[in-house]
Amino acid sequence: MTVSFHTLMVQGTTSDAGKSTIVAALCRLLKRRGVTVAPFKPQNMALNSAVTADGGEIGRAQALQAMACGIAPHTDMNPVLLKPSSNTGAQVIIHGKVRAEMDARDYQQYKTIAMGAVLESYGRLRQQYQAVIVEGAGSPAEVNLRARDIANMGFAEAVDCPVILVADIDRGGVFAHIIGTLACLSDSERARIAGFVINRFRGDISLLQPGVDWLERQTGKPVLAVLPYLQGLFLDAEDAVxxxxxxxxxxxxxxxxxxxxxxxxxxxxxxxxxxxxxxxxxxxxxxxxxxxxxxxxxxxxxxxxxxxxxxxxxxxxxxxxxxxxxxxxxxxxxxxxxxxxxxxxxxxxxxxxxxxxxxxxxxxxxxxxxxxxxxxxxxxxxxxxxxxxxxxxxxxxxxxxxxxxxxxxxxxxxxxxxxxxxxxxxxxxxxxxxxxxxxxxxxxxxxxxxxxxVVDTAALREASLERIADAAIPLMAALERLPR
Structure with missing residues (x-):
């Protein structure tokens, strides 16, 4: 089965907006359809990592997303991993192996080299799979990090892929988060956003509809889906202790x-x-x-x-x-x-x-x-x-x-x-x-x-992946309706 996109990037208005979970959900939905799919995160910063079958190290979320795809995790799924060792320094891991210990200023210069590793890994995944679902890092609105960006819009622009923007309504200020993020982007980056996802909603959705209508009028972009707050999920987190x-x-x-x-x-x-x-x-x-x-x-x-x-x-x-x-x-x-x-x-x-x-x-x-x-x-x-x-x-x-x-x-x-x-x-x-x-x-x-x-963590993760995939069915349907 073919899909309407070969690469889709999921970015968030904030950290912990639900990007990792939505990527995993879309991966599982594509797997259900018989599509070969792989997750990808160009750059990750996390102390919670996983060991891959090829003897490397990647972010834990990408290992979970690989499980959603029904494939073994591989270092190409997260070519750049940063593991903070202090408030200003981190261990830099490229293609699963430690490359150096750098402070933030040195790494900002190094990102030009890191982008080469990112594009190399992405190219291999594109050759092997029908679809690649990409997770951004943090927020694309961090204008101080725009130069040499490899984690969000810098990557999306480099590979020319569409982006959906996720905002967490549970933390409040969801419309301001979306409007403010758009205001921080360039014209070409704003044009790249195909629509929005309002995540972790609980309550009467009819009360949200006036806000959805206002947002679509203000931005000229659709709200692709409003996803529910799901209690009791058992999914690997990168940092949320x-x-x-x-x-x-x-x-x-x-x-x-x-x-x-x-x-x-x-x-x-x-x-x-x-x-x-x-x-x-x-x-x-x-x-x-x-x-x-x-x-x-x-x-x-x-x-x-x-x-x-x-x-x-x-x-x-x-x-x-x-x-x-x-x-x-x-x-x-x-x-x-x-x-x-x-x-x-x-x-x-x-x-x-x-x-x-x-x-x-x-x-x-x-x-x-x-x-x-x-x-x-x-x-x-x-x-x-x-x-x-x-x-x-x-x-x-x-x-x-x-x-x-x-x-x-x-x-x-x-x-x-x-x-x-x-x-x-x-x-x-x-x-x-x-x-x-x-x-x-x-x-x-x-x-x-x-x-x-007896606690069977594998079974609990599998059940949670099925739950988030079921919840994301309306999002997948909206994505399929987007112009190709």
């Missing part, structure tokens, strides 16, 4: 919301578990009593270690363990459990060594090479019963020490991670350890939660 709070079960899991927390989708299965009360603790918040504390991944392990100390977490953890609580460290959080973290090359900031929490007998040295691999194996901690586990590793650093002699997992035939001698502390480089139902149940049982409930 706050939406993951899930205070409902009796078993309390506490996670420090590190300044550079990464791959927070590690906790999606816990968020969905009816027996778990999942709480992210921000700076300055009191730390409540917990059954399980999980130290998450970090893009700046030494910097986030300093933050933990300043927030009083070492004393809290000592008391938590003294009273029989359990602790899990994932990736950077695993490194924090050791004796020290050494960064001789300045991989994550200024070179140097930091004392860690001293809860596991091991040391970590950060290295320039990043390990990116999808893995599978078995749980090896007490009571796991060789439950299967799968996930991915994405880290810059190697750990050594006696703690590793008691592994938490056996991954591809090798020991991985560590379990303390008293059985209270578990650490691993394995992201996604809770996503395998058997492993999730075993880990929660190890931590003290006996529950017959």
């Amino acid at each position: 706050e939406s993951m709070q899930a205070e409902r079960g009796a078993f309390t899991v506490v996670v420090p919301q590190l300044p550079r927390i990464s791959n927070h989708t590690d906790f999606d299965a816990l968020r969905a578990h009816p027996g778990v009360d999942l709480r992210f603790i921000k700076q300055g918040q009191p730390i409540p009593p917990a059954d399980l504390v999980i130290l998450p991944g970090s893009k700046n392990t030494r910097g986030d270690l300093a933050w933990l100390r300043h927030q009083g977490w070492p004393a809290y953890l000592a008391k938590h363990l003294r009273y029989g609580g359990k602790v899990i460290g994932i990736c950077g959080g695993f490194q924090m459990l050791g004796v020290s973290v050494n960064d001789p090359l300045g991989v994550e900031g200024a070179a140097g060594e930091s004392a860690a929490l001293g809860l596991l007998d091991m040391t970590t040295e950060l290295t320039a090479d990043k390990r990116l691999v999808q893995v599978a194996g078995q749980c090896a901690f007490a009571g796991a019963g060789n439950a299967g586990v799968a996930g991915y590793e994405i880290h810059m650093g190697v750990s050594h020490g006696a703690a590793l002699d008691a592994p938490a997992f056996v991954i591809d035939g090798r020991p991985e991670g560590a379990v303390s001698g008293d059985g209270q502390i578990l650490g691993s480089y394995l992201h996604g350890m809770f996503d395998t139902p058997d492993a999730c149940s075993a880990l929660l049982r190890w931590a003290g939660l006996e529950s017959g409930h």
Whole structure:
């Protein structure tokens, strides 16, 4: 089946307007029609990433969108990924591999080179698929970033594709967002916008119609669809940690919301578990009593270690363990459990060594090479019963020490991670350890939660993709009616 467009770009009036979800919905609708389709995001800035089958790293949303297409995620789907390591600097990843650490000013100049990588990846996708659905980044109205833009209208102009503009009515000011965005665009960019999508609407749509009519008169462009606010979606988010709070079960899991927390989708299965009360603790918040504390991944392990100390977490953890609580460290959080973290090359900031929490007998040295691999194996901690586990590793650093002699997992035939001698502390480089139902149940049982409930994250994601696709059927119909 053919489609009325070979490339369509979805841009937003703001960050978190719903671009990622709408791209995924359109991808799933095209897949239903038998169209071969791929997602594409020229430039992404996120600490939540996924490992691809070709051994690279892309934004988590593009991996979800690939699932919506029924294809494996590939580095061409997100050729430029920026992972912030400070307020002004980021790790620059091109075609899935680390290229450099740059500050914002240097990267602004580098974008001319990055555009070459973007167009190279897009060209390959265009050759392989009947349709490419492109996601913009942030907002095209950021006039200070217009020069050498590769993320929004700069890309759309380069490949000459139509754009739909999404605005989130739930946050208020939807008409001002749309009109203001148009005012910040050039004449050619405004002409490129085929229409608008008003997202996350709830209420009586007849009350919105006068505003829709006014907007269409003011702009001369159609409102293609008004999409509903959908509750209870289970979809990978790139940065929205706050939406993951899930205070409902009796078993309390506490996670420090590190300044550079990464791959927070590690906790999606816990968020969905009816027996778990999942709480992210921000700076300055009191730390409540917990059954399980999980130290998450970090893009700046030494910097986030300093933050933990300043927030009083070492004393809290000592008391938590003294009273029989359990602790899990994932990736950077695993490194924090050791004796020290050494960064001789300045991989994550200024070179140097930091004392860690001293809860596991091991040391970590950060290295320039990043390990990116999808893995599978078995749980090896007490009571796991060789439950299967799968996930991915994405880290810059190697750990050594006696703690590793008691592994938490056996991954591809090798020991991985560590379990303390008293059985209270578990650490691993394995992201996604809770996503395998058997492993999730075993880990929660190890931590003290006996529950017959099984969380199947893959099934939950698939059901959510079907829901958002159903909701976007009117949008697809409107797109098919647009002039070719």
